[in-house]
Amino acid sequence: xxxxxxxxxxxxxxxxxxxxxxxxxxxxxxxxxxxxxxxxxxxxxxxxxxxxxxxxxxxxxxxxxxxxxxxxxxxxxxxxxxxxxxxxxxxxxxxxxxxxxxxxxxxxxxxxxxxxxxxxxxxxxxxxxxxxxxxx
Amino acid sequence: xxxxxxxxxxxxxxxxxxxxxxxxxxxxxxxxxxxxxxxxxxxxxxxxxxxxxxxxxxxxxxxxxxxxxxxxxxxxxxxxxxxxxxxxxxxxxxxxxxxxxxxxxxxxxxxxxxxxxxxxxxxxxxxxxxxxxxxxxxxxx
Numbered sequence: 649x650x651x652x653x654x655x656x657x658x659x660x661x662x663x664x665x666x667x668x669x670x671x672x673x674x675x676x677x678x679x680x681x682x683x684x685x686x687x688x689x690x691x692x693x694x695x696x697x698x699x700x701x702x703x704x705x706x707x708x709x710x711x712x713x714x715x716x717x718x719x720x721x722x723x724x725x726x727x728x729x730x731x732x733x734x735x736x737x738x739x740x741x742x743x744x745x746x747x748x749x750x751x752x753x754x755x756x757x758x759x760x761x762x763x764x765x766x767x768x769x770x771x772x773x774x775x776x777x778x779x780x781x782x783x784x
Numbered sequence: 785x786x787x788x789x790x791x792x793x794x795x796x797x798x799x800x801x802x803x804x805x806x807x808x809x810x811x812x813x814x815x816x817x818x819x820x821x822x823x824x825x826x827x828x829x830x831x832x833x834x835x836x837x838x839x840x841x842x843x844x845x846x847x848x849x850x851x852x853x854x855x856x857x858x859x860x861x862x863x864x865x866x867x868x869x870x871x872x873x874x875x876x877x878x879x880x881x882x883x884x885x886x887x888x889x890x891x892x893x894x895x896x897x898x899x900x901x902x903x904x905x906x907x908x909x910x911x912x913x914x915x916x917x918x919x920x921x922x923x924x925x
Contacts (some may be wrong), residue, residue, distance in 0.1 A: 656787050659794060666858040670871065717892055717916045719857040719873050741892060743917045751919060 655729050657769070661762060664769050665736055669718040675710055677703060681762065685770040692776035699774075715743040720758075730764040755780040793863045793906070797899055800906050801872045805854035813843050819908055821900060826911040829893075849889075850881040866901040891918040 664683055671679030681703055684690075688699040693699035694709055710716070723736040735757060742752040761773040800819055807815035817839055820826070824835035831841045846852055854876045861870035873896055876888040898910035 652787055652791070655791050659791060662859060666860045669858050669873075670860065687894070715916055717873065719875060719892075721857065741917060752919060 650720055654727060657732070657764075658725050660769050661725050661727070661732055661734060662723055664762070664771070665720060665723055665734065665758070665760070668771070669720055671715050672710075672718055674704075677706065680706070683771055684774075685765065685772045689773040692774065693778065699771075702758075712745060713742045714745045714749070717741040717743075732762040732764075732769070734758070734762065736760070751784065753782045756777065771778045786911055790863060793868065793901075794861055796906050797861045797863070797868055797870055800899070801859065801870065801895065802856055803895065804908070805874065808842065808846055809852050809854055811846060813839065817843065820911075821902065821907045823911045824907070824909045824911070826908075826913070828911075828913045829850070829915045848881075849878045851877075851879045852876040861899075862869055866908070868899040868901075870897045870899060871895070872897070889918065889920050892916040 665706060667679060668683040671677070671681075671683065681699070684699040686699070690697060690699045690702045692702065694705040718739070719739045719741060721737040721739075723734045725732060725734045737755070737757050740754045740756060742754070744750040756779065757777045759775045759777065760771050762769050763772045804816060804819040807813070807819070817835075820835045820839075822835070826832060826835055826838040828838060828841070830845075831838060854874055855871040857875070859870065859872045861868055874893045874895060876891045876893060878891070880888065892915070894914045894916060896912040896914065897908045899906050900909045
Protein backbone atom coordinates (compact mmCIF):
# COMPACT_ATOMS: atom_id res chain seq x y z
CA UNK A 649 0.00 0.00 0.00
CA UNK A 650 1.34 3.44 -0.86
CA UNK A 651 2.05 5.94 1.87
CA UNK A 652 -0.66 8.18 0.49
CA UNK A 653 -3.30 5.41 0.51
CA UNK A 654 -2.29 4.54 4.07
CA UNK A 655 -2.82 8.16 5.16
CA UNK A 656 -6.18 8.31 3.38
CA UNK A 657 -7.32 5.11 5.15
CA UNK A 658 -6.13 6.40 8.50
CA UNK A 659 -8.09 9.64 8.08
CA UNK A 660 -11.18 7.77 6.86
CA UNK A 661 -11.10 5.56 9.97
CA UNK A 662 -10.68 8.56 12.29
CA UNK A 663 -13.61 10.24 10.53
CA UNK A 664 -15.67 7.09 11.04
CA UNK A 665 -14.91 7.01 14.78
CA UNK A 666 -15.82 10.68 15.15
CA UNK A 667 -18.98 10.26 13.06
CA UNK A 668 -20.09 7.65 15.58
CA UNK A 669 -19.67 10.19 18.41
CA UNK A 670 -21.50 12.84 16.39
CA UNK A 671 -24.34 10.38 15.77
CA UNK A 672 -24.68 9.53 19.47
CA UNK A 673 -24.36 13.11 20.69
CA UNK A 674 -26.83 14.45 18.12
CA UNK A 675 -29.22 11.54 18.69
CA UNK A 676 -28.92 10.64 15.00
CA UNK A 677 -29.54 6.88 15.02
CA UNK A 678 -29.12 6.59 11.24
CA UNK A 679 -25.67 8.14 11.50
CA UNK A 680 -24.73 5.74 14.30
CA UNK A 681 -26.04 2.78 12.29
CA UNK A 682 -24.07 3.89 9.21
CA UNK A 683 -20.79 3.51 11.12
CA UNK A 684 -21.25 -0.25 11.55
CA UNK A 685 -21.56 -3.26 9.31
CA UNK A 686 -25.18 -4.49 9.58
CA UNK A 687 -24.11 -7.64 11.45
CA UNK A 688 -21.43 -5.96 13.58
CA UNK A 689 -20.76 -7.43 17.00
CA UNK A 690 -21.18 -5.10 19.96
CA UNK A 691 -20.16 -5.56 23.57
CA UNK A 692 -20.80 -2.67 25.93
CA UNK A 693 -23.09 -1.36 28.66
CA UNK A 694 -26.03 -1.00 26.26
CA UNK A 695 -25.92 -4.51 24.82
CA UNK A 696 -23.92 -7.67 24.39
CA UNK A 697 -24.80 -8.98 20.96
CA UNK A 698 -25.06 -7.13 17.68
CA UNK A 699 -25.26 -3.49 16.69
CA UNK A 700 -29.01 -4.00 16.20
CA UNK A 701 -29.31 -4.82 19.91
CA UNK A 702 -27.36 -1.69 20.82
CA UNK A 703 -29.46 0.53 18.52
CA UNK A 704 -32.65 -0.88 20.06
CA UNK A 705 -31.42 0.04 23.56
CA UNK A 706 -30.01 3.45 22.65
CA UNK A 707 -33.11 5.72 22.62
CA UNK A 708 -34.21 4.73 26.16
CA UNK A 709 -30.66 5.14 27.47
CA UNK A 710 -30.29 8.55 25.86
CA UNK A 711 -33.64 9.79 27.15
CA UNK A 712 -32.10 10.00 30.65
CA UNK A 713 -29.71 12.73 29.52
CA UNK A 714 -30.18 16.34 28.50
CA UNK A 715 -27.00 16.01 26.43
CA UNK A 716 -23.98 13.78 25.95
CA UNK A 717 -20.48 14.51 24.71
CA UNK A 718 -18.28 11.59 23.72
CA UNK A 719 -14.92 13.29 23.86
CA UNK A 720 -12.42 11.08 22.08
CA UNK A 721 -8.68 11.13 22.27
CA UNK A 722 -6.27 10.08 19.56
CA UNK A 723 -7.15 6.68 18.11
CA UNK A 724 -4.36 4.12 17.68
CA UNK A 725 -5.07 2.71 14.22
CA UNK A 726 -3.45 -0.37 12.69
CA UNK A 727 -4.32 -1.08 9.07
CA UNK A 728 -3.74 -4.39 7.31
CA UNK A 729 -5.09 -4.24 3.76
CA UNK A 730 -8.87 -4.22 3.94
CA UNK A 731 -8.98 -4.82 7.70
CA UNK A 732 -8.00 -2.58 10.58
CA UNK A 733 -8.23 -2.27 14.30
CA UNK A 734 -8.32 0.80 16.46
CA UNK A 735 -8.23 1.65 20.13
CA UNK A 736 -9.63 4.98 21.29
CA UNK A 737 -9.65 6.33 24.81
CA UNK A 738 -12.80 8.36 25.35
CA UNK A 739 -14.30 10.47 28.11
CA UNK A 740 -18.09 10.27 27.86
CA UNK A 741 -19.82 13.21 29.54
CA UNK A 742 -23.51 12.71 30.34
CA UNK A 743 -25.55 15.76 31.37
CA UNK A 744 -28.34 14.48 33.60
CA UNK A 745 -31.91 15.67 33.26
CA UNK A 746 -32.55 14.82 36.91
CA UNK A 747 -31.02 16.39 38.90
CA UNK A 748 -30.69 19.06 36.25
CA UNK A 749 -27.30 19.73 34.73
CA UNK A 750 -25.40 17.30 36.94
CA UNK A 751 -22.61 15.50 35.14
CA UNK A 752 -21.93 11.79 34.98
CA UNK A 753 -18.50 11.20 33.49
CA UNK A 754 -17.28 7.80 32.30
CA UNK A 755 -13.83 6.86 31.02
CA UNK A 756 -13.87 4.09 28.42
CA UNK A 757 -11.81 2.64 25.63
CA UNK A 758 -13.34 1.56 22.34
CA UNK A 759 -11.60 -1.48 20.88
CA UNK A 760 -12.75 -1.77 17.28
CA UNK A 761 -12.26 -4.13 14.38
CA UNK A 762 -12.93 -2.49 11.04
CA UNK A 763 -13.28 -3.60 7.45
CA UNK A 764 -13.22 -1.83 4.14
CA UNK A 765 -16.61 -2.28 2.46
CA UNK A 766 -17.71 -1.08 -0.99
CA UNK A 767 -18.93 2.20 0.51
CA UNK A 768 -16.06 2.76 2.91
CA UNK A 769 -14.73 1.57 6.26
CA UNK A 770 -17.16 0.10 8.76
CA UNK A 771 -16.86 -1.12 12.34
CA UNK A 772 -17.43 -4.89 12.34
CA UNK A 773 -16.86 -5.46 16.07
CA UNK A 774 -16.75 -3.07 19.01
CA UNK A 775 -15.87 -3.93 22.58
CA UNK A 776 -16.10 -1.17 25.19
CA UNK A 777 -13.86 -1.30 28.25
CA UNK A 778 -15.08 0.83 31.12
CA UNK A 779 -12.33 2.16 33.38
CA UNK A 780 -13.79 4.75 35.73
CA UNK A 781 -16.87 6.78 36.48
CA UNK A 782 -17.48 9.96 38.40
CA UNK A 783 -20.68 11.69 39.42
CA UNK A 784 -20.80 15.35 40.25
CA UNK B 785 -9.12 17.04 -6.13
CA UNK B 786 -6.26 14.61 -5.71
CA UNK B 787 -5.93 12.47 -2.58
CA UNK B 788 -2.84 14.40 -1.61
CA UNK B 789 -4.53 17.80 -1.93
CA UNK B 790 -7.51 16.53 0.07
CA UNK B 791 -5.32 15.13 2.87
CA UNK B 792 -3.33 18.35 2.95
CA UNK B 793 -6.50 20.46 3.24
CA UNK B 794 -7.83 18.28 6.04
CA UNK B 795 -4.52 18.49 7.88
CA UNK B 796 -4.26 22.26 7.48
CA UNK B 797 -7.82 22.76 8.72
CA UNK B 798 -7.15 20.66 11.80
CA UNK B 799 -3.92 22.59 12.39
CA UNK B 800 -5.79 25.89 12.10
CA UNK B 801 -8.37 24.95 14.72
CA UNK B 802 -5.62 23.65 17.03
CA UNK B 803 -3.51 26.78 16.47
CA UNK B 804 -6.45 28.88 17.62
CA UNK B 805 -6.70 26.96 20.90
CA UNK B 806 -2.96 27.14 21.60
CA UNK B 807 -2.87 30.86 20.78
CA UNK B 808 -5.72 31.60 23.21
CA UNK B 809 -3.94 29.68 25.99
CA UNK B 810 -0.65 31.50 25.26
CA UNK B 811 -2.58 34.79 25.10
CA UNK B 812 -1.08 35.50 21.71
CA UNK B 813 -4.06 37.48 20.45
CA UNK B 814 -2.36 38.38 17.20
CA UNK B 815 -2.12 34.67 16.45
CA UNK B 816 -5.76 34.23 17.51
CA UNK B 817 -6.84 36.97 15.09
CA UNK B 818 -4.77 35.37 12.30
CA UNK B 819 -7.03 32.28 12.44
CA UNK B 820 -9.98 34.31 11.13
CA UNK B 821 -10.72 36.32 8.00
CA UNK B 822 -10.93 40.05 8.70
CA UNK B 823 -14.67 40.00 7.92
CA UNK B 824 -15.42 36.88 9.98
CA UNK B 825 -18.41 36.64 12.31
CA UNK B 826 -18.55 34.57 15.45
CA UNK B 827 -21.14 33.48 17.97
CA UNK B 828 -19.59 32.21 21.21
CA UNK B 829 -22.99 31.81 22.94
CA UNK B 830 -21.94 34.26 25.70
CA UNK B 831 -21.17 36.96 23.10
CA UNK B 832 -21.34 37.33 19.34
CA UNK B 833 -20.74 39.72 16.47
CA UNK B 834 -18.08 40.80 13.98
CA UNK B 835 -14.73 39.16 14.68
CA UNK B 836 -13.01 42.36 15.83
CA UNK B 837 -15.59 42.74 18.61
CA UNK B 838 -15.48 39.05 19.49
CA UNK B 839 -11.67 39.11 19.65
CA UNK B 840 -11.89 41.92 22.20
CA UNK B 841 -14.33 39.87 24.27
CA UNK B 842 -12.03 36.85 24.09
CA UNK B 843 -9.04 38.96 25.13
CA UNK B 844 -10.91 40.49 28.08
CA UNK B 845 -12.35 37.12 29.07
CA UNK B 846 -9.08 35.18 28.94
CA UNK B 847 -7.19 37.95 30.75
CA UNK B 848 -9.65 37.60 33.63
CA UNK B 849 -8.38 34.08 34.37
CA UNK B 850 -5.09 32.93 35.88
CA UNK B 851 -4.84 30.37 33.11
CA UNK B 852 -6.88 28.68 30.42
CA UNK B 853 -6.39 25.31 28.76
CA UNK B 854 -8.37 24.36 25.67
CA UNK B 855 -8.28 20.61 25.07
CA UNK B 856 -9.48 19.62 21.61
CA UNK B 857 -10.89 16.22 20.71
CA UNK B 858 -13.18 14.95 17.97
CA UNK B 859 -12.69 16.79 14.70
CA UNK B 860 -14.64 16.30 11.48
CA UNK B 861 -14.33 18.42 8.34
CA UNK B 862 -15.85 18.48 4.87
CA UNK B 863 -13.96 20.22 2.10
CA UNK B 864 -15.82 21.67 -0.89
CA UNK B 865 -13.21 23.21 -3.17
CA UNK B 866 -12.13 26.47 -1.55
CA UNK B 867 -14.59 26.33 1.33
CA UNK B 868 -15.04 23.85 4.15
CA UNK B 869 -17.02 23.19 7.30
CA UNK B 870 -15.72 21.58 10.45
CA UNK B 871 -16.86 20.53 13.89
CA UNK B 872 -14.41 20.25 16.78
CA UNK B 873 -15.08 19.20 20.37
CA UNK B 874 -13.35 21.23 23.07
CA UNK B 875 -13.20 21.03 26.86
CA UNK B 876 -11.92 24.34 28.17
CA UNK B 877 -10.47 24.74 31.68
CA UNK B 878 -10.32 28.21 33.21
CA UNK B 879 -8.60 28.79 36.52
CA UNK B 880 -9.73 31.82 38.44
CA UNK B 881 -7.07 34.12 39.90
CA UNK B 882 -6.52 34.25 43.63
CA UNK B 883 -8.26 31.00 44.56
CA UNK B 884 -6.72 27.67 45.60
CA UNK B 885 -5.57 25.16 43.04
CA UNK B 886 -8.47 23.22 41.57
CA UNK B 887 -11.07 25.97 41.71
CA UNK B 888 -11.90 26.37 38.09
CA UNK B 889 -14.57 26.74 35.48
CA UNK B 890 -14.89 23.96 32.91
CA UNK B 891 -16.80 24.69 29.72
CA UNK B 892 -17.38 22.05 27.04
CA UNK B 893 -17.99 23.47 23.60
CA UNK B 894 -18.39 22.42 20.01
CA UNK B 895 -16.74 24.71 17.50
CA UNK B 896 -18.82 24.73 14.31
CA UNK B 897 -16.71 26.50 11.72
CA UNK B 898 -17.13 27.69 8.15
CA UNK B 899 -13.71 28.00 6.56
CA UNK B 900 -12.33 29.53 3.41
CA UNK B 901 -9.08 29.03 1.52
CA UNK B 902 -7.18 32.31 1.25
CA UNK B 903 -3.78 33.06 -0.33
CA UNK B 904 -2.35 32.74 3.21
CA UNK B 905 -4.04 29.41 3.88
CA UNK B 906 -7.33 28.28 5.44
CA UNK B 907 -9.11 30.77 7.68
CA UNK B 908 -12.29 30.69 9.76
CA UNK B 909 -14.94 33.02 8.41
CA UNK B 910 -17.82 31.96 10.61
CA UNK B 911 -17.71 30.27 13.98
CA UNK B 912 -20.50 29.07 16.20
CA UNK B 913 -19.26 27.86 19.58
CA UNK B 914 -22.05 25.94 21.29
CA UNK B 915 -21.90 25.29 25.03
CA UNK B 916 -22.67 21.63 25.74
CA UNK B 917 -22.18 21.77 29.49
CA UNK B 918 -20.27 23.74 32.07
CA UNK B 919 -19.17 23.12 35.59
CA UNK B 920 -17.79 25.41 38.28
CA UNK B 921 -15.36 24.30 40.92
CA UNK B 922 -15.70 20.53 40.52
CA UNK B 923 -15.46 18.43 43.69
CA UNK B 924 -11.93 17.72 44.84
CA UNK B 925 -10.63 14.23 44.28
